[in-house]
Amino acid sequence: MAPTMAAPEEELRKRNQELEKELKESREREEHMRKELRKVWERLRVAEEAEERLCSQLGELEAESVNQARAYNSHILTLMDQLSKGNNLLINNHPSPAPISIL
Numbered sequence: 001m002a003p004t005m006a007a008p009e010e011e012l013r014k015r016n017q018e019l020e021k022e023l024k025e026s027r028e029r030e031e032h033m034r035k036e037l038r039k040v041w042e043r044l045r046v047a048e049e050a051e052e053r054l055c056s057q058l059g060e061l062e063a064e065s066v067n068q069a070r071a072y073n074s075h076i077l078t079l080m081d082q083l084s085k086g087n088n089l090l091i092n093n094h095p096s097p098a099p100i101s102i103l
Helices: 002-093
Strands: none
Touching: none
């Protein structure tokens, strides 16, 4: 009777060992996946920080370009005003010559 009882116990022991091995492998995979997830989260955090810095720099550049455009426009208006005043001085100080008659 002992040999018949040993076989089921041995099968249970083997099955238990298989399950323990699968559990160990599953935990190792889970730990590996956790490490990979931490790496991905870190890369995501770095990317988000970089995006924030780039957005900030872009905003600063946009503000600077607006200021430069305004200064350029102001300079153009000043030059146009000076040119207009110079033109008026030329016209007012030098009357146009009398028309010449060909006949």
